[in-house]
Amino acid sequence: MVNQIARFVFLAGSMLLGVLVFQPAPGVGAVAAEASGVPVPSPTKGRGDKCVAETSYIRRYHMNLLSHQRDDTVHDGIRTKQFSLKECVDCHAVKGADSKPVAYDDPSHFCRSCHDYAAVAIDCFECHDSKPQKSAATGEAFRGALLALEGYLKARKP
Amino acid sequence: MSQRRDDQASAQEHSRRDILRGAAALGGVALAPGVTLHLIGGEAAARPVEEAVSDAHRWGMLIDAGKCGDGCQACVTACSEENGWDLDARDPTDSQWIRKVELRDPKSGAERTLPMMCQHCASPPCVDVCPTGASFKRADGIVLVDKHTCIGCRYCVMACPYNARSFVHEPLTDQKAHAPRGKGTVESCTMCVHRVDAGRQPACVERCNDAAGGAMLFGDLNDPTSEISRRIAKYATARVRADLGLDTGVYYRNI
Numbered sequence: 001m002v003n004q005i006a007r008f009v010f011l012a013g014s015m016l017l018g019v020l021v022f023q024p025a026p027g028v029g030a031v032a033a034e035a036s037g038v039p040v041p042s043p044t045k046g047r048g049d050k051c052v053a054e055t056s057y058i059r060r061y062h063m064n065l066l067s068h069q070r071d072d073t074v075h076d077g078i079r080t081k082q083f084s085l086k087e088c089v090d091c092h093a094v095k096g097a098d099s100k101p102v103a104y105d106d107p108s109h110f111c112r113s114c115h116d117y118a119a120v121a122i123d124c125f126e127c128h129d130s131k132p133q134k135s136a137a138t139g140e141a142f143r144g145a146l147l148a149l150e151g152y153l154k155a156r157k158p
Numbered sequence: 159m160s161q162r163r164d165d166q167a168s169a170q171e172h173s174r175r176d177i178l179r180g181a182a183a184l185g186g187v188a189l190a191p192g193v194t195l196h197l198i199g200g201e202a203a204a205r206p207v208e209e210a211v212s213d214a215h216r217w218g219m220l221i222d223a224g225k226c227g228d229g230c231q232a233c234v235t236a237c238s239e240e241n242g243w244d245l246d247a248r249d250p251t252d253s254q255w256i257r258k259v260e261l262r263d264p265k266s267g268a269e270r271t272l273p274m275m276c277q278h279c280a281s282p283p284c285v286d287v288c289p290t291g292a293s294f295k296r297a298d299g300i301v302l303v304d305k306h307t308c309i310g311c312r313y314c315v316m317a318c319p320y321n322a323r324s325f326v327h328e329p330l331t332d333q334k335a336h337a338p339r340g341k342g343t344v345e346s347c348t349m350c351v352h353r354v355d356a357g358r359q360p361a362c363v364e365r366c367n368d369a370a371g372g373a374m375l376f377g378d379l380n381d382p383t384s385e386i387s388r389r390i391a392k393y394a395t396a397r398v399r400a401d402l403g404l405d406t407g408v409y410y411r412n413i
Contacts, residue, residue, distance in 0.1 A: 074304045077211035077296065077355045086335050103331070127305055127340030129333050 041117040043110055046092040052082045062088075066124075085124060090132040104130035204357025216280075216299040217349055217407065218379040219363065220386050220395065223261075223272040224412035225373035233273045233374065234258060236365030240350060242334040243324075253324035253339070255347045256362060261413065270413055273362065273374070276301055276322040276347035277398065280405035284314035284323065293344075299379075299407050300351055305343040314344055319399050322346045349407075379407060 051058050058065075065083040072078040081087050092110035093101035102109050104125040107116065111130070115122055124130075205211070234256050238245040243253045256275035262268070282301045284293045292308035295301050303314075303323075315323045323346040326339060333339050336352040350360035358364075359376045366374040377386030386409075389395075395409040 070306060071304075072210075074302065074306070075294065075296065077205070077298075077351065078209070079207045079352075079355055081207075089335075126329070127333065127338040127343070129331075129335050129338075131332075133335040 039117060041114045043113040044092070044094045044108070046110070048091065052087070085128055086133075089128075089130060093132045101131045205355065207355075211297045211355075213297045213299075214380065216379045217354060218278065218299070218377065218386060218409065219349075219360075219407065220375040220377075220389055220409045220411065221272060222373045222375075222411040223270045225371040226270075226272050227371050227373075228260075228269070228271050230271075230370050231258060232365045232370035233362035236361040237275075237347070240334070240353075240361035241337040241348070242332075242339065243345075251325070251327055253326060253345060255322075255324070255345070272410060272413060274320060274322070274398070275362075275408075276318075276349070277320050277404070278347075278349060278407035280407070282404065283317040283319065287313040287317040289313065296351070298354075300349045300354070301346075302348055302351065303344050303346065305338065305340060305345070308343040310342040310344065312344060318346075319402060319404075 053065075066085055066088075069080075069083040070085070072080075073084075094106075094108050094110050096102040096106060096108070104112060104122070106112070109130060111122055111125075235245065237243075237256045241255060243255055256273055258271055259274045261270045261272070278299055278301050280295075280299065282293070282295055284301065285295055288294075289311060290307045290309055292304045292306075293301070293314045294304060310325065312325055315325060323344050325344050326341050329341045330339055337348070339345055350358075350362075353360060363374040363376040366372060375386050375389065377384040379387060379390075381387060382391075390409055393411055395411050396413055397406045397409055398413075400406075
């Protein structure tokens, strides 16, 4: 019983501490982080409403998911999209000054924003491209299809 | 009783053939005269993405050296464009997934040219010698390098009798998303595994048929009714260094 109370107090205390340290006041995020000497990562939000799984789960286990997927794909030819690195790169593209997606050598790259903070090196992008390729191609095709449709509709108008 | 079972089997076989024929007819939809939309791939119908590859198929190629143009580099260019390896300003140590080889019989002076790449052996020496298991053969016979486990020792480069493998010496950027390549790993022809998984043909075969002599044919060696199996059964074909008994997946004609 004493143990449980102690644990509760400890948990509550650490949560409070977590809130104090990791929740910068609204509007002064970066400044607050700098002032406390801890550069809190602020990854850019990905496309769409939510990630392919619960965000907290992805944050904790994305490396395992990717590692599992890579073996499935390379050895068994399983090419599902949910945990595909290609899809991560595609969805989490960060645009640079030239409004083109940045590569991994740019510090604002989605993966780097946290990995720099955690000092964990990524080897993925020594072989894999860190910029989206699919969206560009799909975008082009989609635009082409839209233009064709527009032309068709215009031609049909009396 | 036995006769009846045979009749039943025969009837079933007939109906199966009819269904297949029907499917083949459905496969191509004529949009306009001369324009056909292929909905179902004939030779390599796409497997569902969540399904693991099986040994039901064994992918192979038949290359007719008689139709392979002297000086034609269509397959080499197509491979380089598809997989992102550098074709221009070549260094002797640069990667080369496919190359044109010229043969000349010194007695008669007869000359032939043919594309040479990974022969996708059924008993690949590169897999035998790999110390990490990075070099492996997929269930459908495609021989690949798992670059996640490759340590770049290059034993496989030495072991391959076809000189099909290359080592990446320099850091690379802007690789193709479907063909990751990186410094310190060995690579070779993947028989365009990303295309095969999507029910398409390898880039070299497609280009050769679209824009060159139509010397290359891709298909399933396990299926006796496939175009490639029928041609191999009909014509005299050869495999390079057949004496090694590697049971290669690439067959040649007229060499």
